[in-house]
Amino acid sequence: MDWQTLTAAGIVVMTLTIFLVRLARPKKKSGCGHDCGCNKK
Amino acid sequence: MVMSDAPSTIALIGNPNAGKTTLFNALTGANQRVGNYAGVTVEVKSGEAFTPHGRKLRVLDLPGCYSLRANSPDEKVALDALNGLLPGEQKPDLVVCVLDASNLERHLQLALQVIELGLPCVIALNMVDVAERAGLRLDPAKLAEELGVPVVPMQANAKKGVVELKQALRFPHPAASEAGWTTDGTDPESARRAFVTRLCELVASRPDAHQQTLSDRIDSVLLHPVLGWISLVGIFFTVFWSIFSFAEIPMGWIESGQGALGDWIKSLMADGDLRSLVVDGIIGGVGGVVMFLPQIVLLFLFIGLLESSGYMARAAYLMDGVMAKAGLSGKSFLPLFSSYACAIPGIMATRTIDSAKERIVTIFVAPWMSCSARLPVYFLIIPLLLHEKEGTWKQASVLFAIYALGTLTAFVIARLLRGRLGDDVSPGHFLLELPPYRKPQWSYIFRHVIDRAWSFVKKAGTIILGLSILLWALSTYPKSEGDDPAEALAHSAMGRIGAVIEPVVKPLGFDGRMGTAILTSFAAREVFVSSMAILYRVEETESEEETRNVLRDQLAASKWPNGRPIFTPLSLISLLVFFIYALQCLPTSAVVARESGSWKWAVGQFIFMTGFAYVASLLVFQTGKLLGF
Amino acid sequence: MRHALAADLKIDSAMTLNQVRVGCDVQIQVLNGPGCERLRDLGFCEQLQVRKLADGRNLICSVCGTRMAISRELAEQVLVSPVG
Structure with a gap:
């Protein structure tokens, strides 16, 4: 396995982990708080 | 003390x-x-x-x-x-x-x-x-x-x-x-x-009860039974047209920037997985979405302008009659119009509607006002449909027709739903203040637009980036022997998912890869473009060509195993219809659940709309085939 | 100053806001119907002057310098008498 494949695979695994962690952890910000930017505070 | x-x-x-x-x-x-x-x-x-x-x-x-x-x-x-x-x-x-x-x-x-x-x-x-x-x-x-x-x-x-x-x-x-x-x-x-x-x-x-003000003089035109309507249609059509033509130039810059970036990366390293991840996965995936920033900025700018100047109240007044045909009132106008930008603030704006039943109906149909997230999809498909480069007035007309279709269906369903819900306990009546026309407050408009633009960029940088990486991985691994890109794709995880999905979407005119791309777009509609770019990956890109043009050429050339082209006008229309009707936005469902007070409405809406999208697409494709297209 | 609501007397002889011609100034005498409360909240109070600016499915009126659009059903509940 060359370094490119290794690095690429590493990035993929890291991304997957981030997604799973975000899904598993109950978000404190409910529904639409922050990501859609509609200015509801 | x-x-x-x-x-x-x-x-x-x-x-x-x-x-x-x-x-x-x-x-x-x-x-x-x-x-x-x-x-x-x-x-x-x-x-x-x-x-x-x-x-x-x-x-x-x-x-x-x-x-x-x-x-x-x-x-x-x-x-x-x-x-x-x-x-x-x-x-x-x-x-x-x-x-x-x-x-x-x-x-x-x-x-x-x-x-x-x-x-x-x-x-x-x-x-x-x-x-x-x-x-x-x-x-x-x-x-x-x-x-x-x-x-x-x-x-x-x-x-x-x-x-x-x-x-x-x-x-x-x-x-x-x-x-x-x-x-x-x-x-x-x-x-x-x-x-x-x-x-x-x-x-x-008070000296004199009713002086004729400048606002009144303006209203004598803008609220006139005939002139008022002409102005309304004129104003909104101009808004839509401006958005799509003014955005051309910055979009062109973004595209060339992307191409240049890709070339530079390619010059840095030899062919390999990481290079492919960065160029095809990340730049291709995220770039395909960021390209729409100019349009989104313009859309919010115009909405802010109309609201701030006081015109929106007049529009609501004029639209009251039309809204009544949908079983709603003029107060539903702003929430629904805002939903053309994004259904989430539109749904929240329904809080001003007095009638609880009108409110829930407005919330229910809001996602059918084609939101800005669908624009990347529409912009990918329309030029393909018309065999033209982007930005002609024919395309603006097709786009208008798309919006009209979503809106009309929404009205019909709103009417039916409103009828089923029955009368209000205490009937509300139309009552609206028409504020005097004001010079738009530019500072707050700009701040609002920048907020939305920033959150769009954030979404691109996080969710869409992550999904692009994962999609790239799914379509690269497991690898096959040999150099044939088609075979490599079929061998990968994505290819296998596609094969499983294909029977389900084939009646709609889609192949397995499109089915997979549609699946991924349930996470965020913009991802459809990214997925398509990855799934129909082009191995060699010439440095001058924009990502989307290349993608479109690639799509135009793809064929079913029996040699027929996949992307016929009919299948493209079917795809457009699917995107008009499908509810593909989890944050929207979350807001619906919150504003309606129960999860049942959100779930019901999701199932109904997705089912409707499937059936509509099916009808369009199969009917078209029967008619010989 | 007391504003007696001689409702029973006035209802018979007054006309509704719907019947007023566009451009006329009238004075509100009585609010009669289920929408009274809301009308009052928004400024359609007894003894106030109103000018009717437009007719149609929804009327446009000017009350105390503010332009308001109200539906025909609501306008039906506003009983007025001409001024001047």
Whole structure:
């Protein structure tokens, strides 16, 4: 396995982990708080 | 008396359009949304301010309301806040009633009701400049004397009177006044009214009841039965056309920038997985979405302009008749129109709708106003459909037809749903204030647009970036032997998923890869373009060509195993229809659940809309085939 | 100053806001119907002057310098008499 494949695979695994962690952890910000930017505070 | 250290809580209350939020900003220095279409402020915002003596104040901006009778969700929240019934909040220590000095006959009611609640009160007599221009003679001292509370004349949008107001808010707070106008045995309503009439004659004498203002002259055209409609259609068509043509240039820049970036990366490393990840996965995936930033910026800019100038209220008035055909009223117009940008703020704007049933119907159909997230998909497909480069008027017409289709279906379903829900317990009626035309407040419009643009970029940088990486991985691994890209794709995880999905989507005219791309777009619609770019990956890209053109060429050349092209006009139309109707936005469903008060509406909406999309697509494709297309 | 609501007397002789011609100034005498409360909240109070600006499915009126659009059903509940 060359370094490119290794690095690429590493990035993929890291991304997957981030997604799973975000899904598993109950978000404190409910529904639409922050990501859609509609200015509801 | 010992000086308490705890910050006092000050609540701001007043009619919508009285300048309450402008005052809130002036006091707390925060930047909040201000709209002069009644009811735009819908939640309780809090901020901090300081008195001239340096004492901290906690300021609550309550939703605008006409009275404390709690006719709509907004008014109920305000009333609860004053009674200390808001979760986590106690009764405010003092209430600032923001009144429009040029409209005291109407605004004083609210102040009287607040004083009757027994809360300490200070009147902020706002918009004195407007009153002066209308020729009103104000007597704040007499008003203060009659009401028994301090009255501070001010002009919040010019920051005049703010210091005096802060002075009035100093500790110890003025005591609550006795409501001297109510007497035992008299109906409080009429007592208040009588008092207001008498008071207005004393402190705000009006020279002539109805002068024709500039706003009136403009309205003679814009509200004219014929000219008004022509203007409405003209204005909105111009808005849509401007968005799509003005955005061309910056979009071109973004595309070339992307191409240049890709080439540079390629020059840095040899062919390999990482290079492919960065160029095809990341740049291709994220770039395909960021390209739409100019359009989104323009869309929000125009909506902000229309709202801020006061035109939106006129549009709602004109649209009331049309909305009635859908079983709704003109008050549903702004929420639905906002949904063309994004359904989430549109759904939240439904809080101003009095009728609970109209409100739920509006929420239910809002996602069918094609939101801006669908634009990347439409822009990928339309030129393919018409075999042209982007940006011609024919394409604008097709786009218009797409929006029209979504809107019309929404109206039909709204009507049916409204009929099924039955009549309201207490029928509401159309009642709308038409504020005077104003010069748009550019600073708040720009801030709002920048907010939305930034959150779009954030979404691109996080969710879409992550999904692009994962999609790339799914379509690269497991690897196959040999160099044939088609075989490599079929061998990968994505290819296998595609093969499984294919039988389900084939009747709609899609192949397995499109089916997979559709699946991924349930996470975020924009991802469809990224997925397509990855799934139909081009191995070699020439440096001058834009990503999408290349993708389109690739799509145009793809064929089924038996040699027929996949992307016939019919299958493209079927795909467009699917995207018009499918509900593919989890944040929207979350907001629907919150605003409707139950998960059932959100789930029902999702199932209904996705099912509808499938059936509609099916009908279009199969009927087309039967007819020989 | 007392504003007696001689409702029973006035209802018979007054006309509704719907019947008023566009451009006319009238004075509100009585509010009669389920929508009264809301009307009053928004400024359609007894003894106030109103100018009718437009007719149609929804009327446009000017009350105390503010332009308001109200539906025909609501306008039906506003009884007025001519001024001047």
